[in-house]
Amino acid sequence: xxxxxxxxxxxxxxxxxxxxxxxxxxxxxxxxxxxxxxxxxxxxxxxxxxxxxxxxxxxxxxxxxxxxxxxxxxxx
Amino acid sequence: xxxxxxxxxxxxxxxxxxxxxxxxxxxxxxxxxxxxxxxxxxxxxxxxxxxxxxxxxxxxxxxxxxxxxxxxxxxxxxxxxxxxxxxxxxxxxxxxxxxxxxxxxxxxxxxxxxxxxxxxxxxxxxxxxxxxxxxxxxxxxxxxxxxxxxxxxxxxxxxxxxxxxxxxxxxxxxxxxxxxxxxxxxxxxxxxxxxxxxxxxxxxxxxxxxxxxxxxxxxxxxxxxx
Amino acid sequence: xxxxxxxxxxxxxxxxxxxxxxxxxxxxxxxxxxxxxxxxxxxxxxxxxxxxxxxxxxxxxxxxxxxxxxxxxxxxxxxxxxxxxxxxxxxxxxxxxxxxxxxxxxxxxxxxxxxxxxxxxxxxxxxxxxxxxxxxxxxxxxxxxxxxxxxxxxxxxxxxxxxxxxxxxxxxxxxxxxxxxxxxxxxxxxxxxxxxxxxxxxxxxxxxxxxxxx
Numbered sequence: 001x002x003x004x005x006x007x008x009x010x011x012x013x014x015x016x017x018x019x020x021x022x023x024x025x026x027x028x029x030x031x032x033x034x035x036x037x038x039x040x041x042x043x044x045x046x047x048x049x050x051x052x053x054x055x056x057x058x059x060x061x062x063x064x065x066x067x068x069x070x071x072x073x074x075x076x
Numbered sequence: 077x078x079x080x081x082x083x084x085x086x087x088x089x090x091x092x093x094x095x096x097x098x099x100x101x102x103x104x105x106x107x108x109x110x111x112x113x114x115x116x117x118x119x120x121x122x123x124x125x126x127x128x129x130x131x132x133x134x135x136x137x138x139x140x141x142x143x144x145x146x147x148x149x150x151x152x153x154x155x156x157x158x159x160x161x162x163x164x165x166x167x168x169x170x171x172x173x174x175x176x177x178x179x180x181x182x183x184x185x186x187x188x189x190x191x192x193x194x195x196x197x198x199x200x201x202x203x204x205x206x207x208x209x210x211x212x213x214x215x216x217x218x219x220x221x222x223x224x225x226x227x228x229x230x231x232x233x234x235x236x237x238x239x240x241x242x243x244x245x246x247x248x249x250x251x252x253x254x255x256x257x258x259x260x261x262x263x264x265x266x267x268x269x270x271x272x273x274x275x276x277x278x279x280x281x282x283x284x285x286x287x288x289x290x291x292x293x294x295x296x297x298x299x300x301x302x
Numbered sequence: 303x304x305x306x307x308x309x310x311x312x313x314x315x316x317x318x319x320x321x322x323x324x325x326x327x328x329x330x331x332x333x334x335x336x337x338x339x340x341x342x343x344x345x346x347x348x349x350x351x352x353x354x355x356x357x358x359x360x361x362x363x364x365x366x367x368x369x370x371x372x373x374x375x376x377x378x379x380x381x382x383x384x385x386x387x388x389x390x391x392x393x394x395x396x397x398x399x400x401x402x403x404x405x406x407x408x409x410x411x412x413x414x415x416x417x418x419x420x421x422x423x424x425x426x427x428x429x430x431x432x433x434x435x436x437x438x439x440x441x442x443x444x445x446x447x448x449x450x451x452x453x454x455x456x457x458x459x460x461x462x463x464x465x466x467x468x469x470x471x472x473x474x475x476x477x478x479x480x481x482x483x484x485x486x487x488x489x490x491x492x493x494x495x496x497x498x499x500x501x502x503x504x505x506x507x508x509x510x511x512x513x514x515x516x
Binding site: 004 | 333334335337338341342345381384387388391392395396398399497501504505507508511512515
């Protein structure tokens with residue numbers, strides 16, 4: 001049976017790429033947190049305190065989450 | 077124990093009353109089930125043999141798609157009418173709410189499924205007479221599992237943005253084993269085989285039912301806290 | 303401390319490679335393609351380990367409300383999904399020359415794929431709940447449901463695949479394999495476990511820093 005070294009290399013190569021990418025993701029995130037004064041570049045998962053990506057208001061108005069008044073149907 | 081049952085029943089009764097007055101969920105789901113039938117027929121094509129082979133799968137696909145629509149709305153009625161806070165403030169064991177909602181969802185799904193079975197029998201010319209009891213057993217076992225996790229996840233996603241997206245995305249992977257079991261069991265039952273031949277699938281479904289309901293009862297309090 | 307674990311992981315990975323390519327013999331039936339197994343099997347073991355940790359951490363969080371438990375669950379789920387993805391990818395690459403197809407719904411690949419989408423959903427849930435405390439609670443409940451689902455997935459998929467056709471698929475496992483292969487598997491498992499520890503520790507640490515910064 002053919003040895004298919006190409007597939008073996010592909011598998012190990014892919015594994016290396018996946019694990020290294022995750023490691024780099026962790027390393028990059030760590031760097032942005034140990035040097036918060038650095039200008040933040042947009043990147044995957046990098047937190048951006050200057051430009052919140054959440055469109056809804058962050059501060060809860062009460063302890064209970066409520067749907068926006070405009071979107072609620074009128075009471076009958 | 078009795079107050080638990082009574083509180084669960086109150087939740088169930090309230091939902092039944094709301095449904096009886098508006099009938100909106102049931103009507104919409106009935107219509108949706110009918111449309112699914114058309115969809116399946118168009119998707120699979122006119123070949124009767126092929127249709128017969130895929131029938132158990134299509135039936136359960138129909139149940140699941142209808143169930144996703146129906147279950148996703150479990151807590152919408154409370155949120156839309158500002159009763160959500162009242163629900164959260166209800167004293168005592170919140171698991172009674174879970175059981176009540178679960179019972180309501182179960183009833184709803186079983187009604188829709190009964191309709192679908194009749195429609196399937198009519199449109200695809202099935203002779204369901206003899207296999208109906210066995211089929212009913214499989215359907216009930218599978219539906220309990222679906223409703224148990226669905227009710228829990230419906231409460232969870234009720235307050236999340238993009239609820240309609242997250243609910244199916246969370247529910248469907250968890251239901252994969254149940255789907256495998258029910259389709260295989262339904263396949264056997266529709267061929268006229270006795271329930272004993274699929275005993276292992278039934279046991280799996282029963283185990284799933286017990287696990288899901290138990291986890292639902294135990295964790296519902298944590299979901300409704302906020 | 304974390305760096306020590308990282309260094310150990312690296313060393314163990316190197317040892318694992320040596321075992322996989324240098325020490326382990328060329329398999330008789332499959333040829334050298336079988337060496338992919340030294341990636342694929344330890345990967346899936348570590349994935350299960352990760353999800354077991356998610357279960358324990360989730361229960362701990364609900365019972366004791368320890369933020370650390372929540373961060374551990376989050377980190378472990380993320381790394382678990384990574385290794386699950388790795389399992390699927392290596393399994394697929396192995397399958398092509400072995401069975402002639404990139405994908406097959408055999409018992410292991412199917413089970414692992416279900417696991418993959420379940421815990422991917424877990425990560426999605428975490429991403430979509432803004433309130434941190436609520437997100438932690440919901441994720442914990444989901445983590446528990448998913449973990450209890452794993453045995454159900456196993457049995458259903460196994461019966462689905464094997465009850466109506468003879469199991470003609472190769473099921474590699476330490477059962478009847480020569481000692482050298484088992485040894486290579488175990489070394490790679492140890493290496494991947496150390497890597498898992500390193501990743502989870504770093505990730506959990508990051509989560510703590512992000513929580514403190516917010």
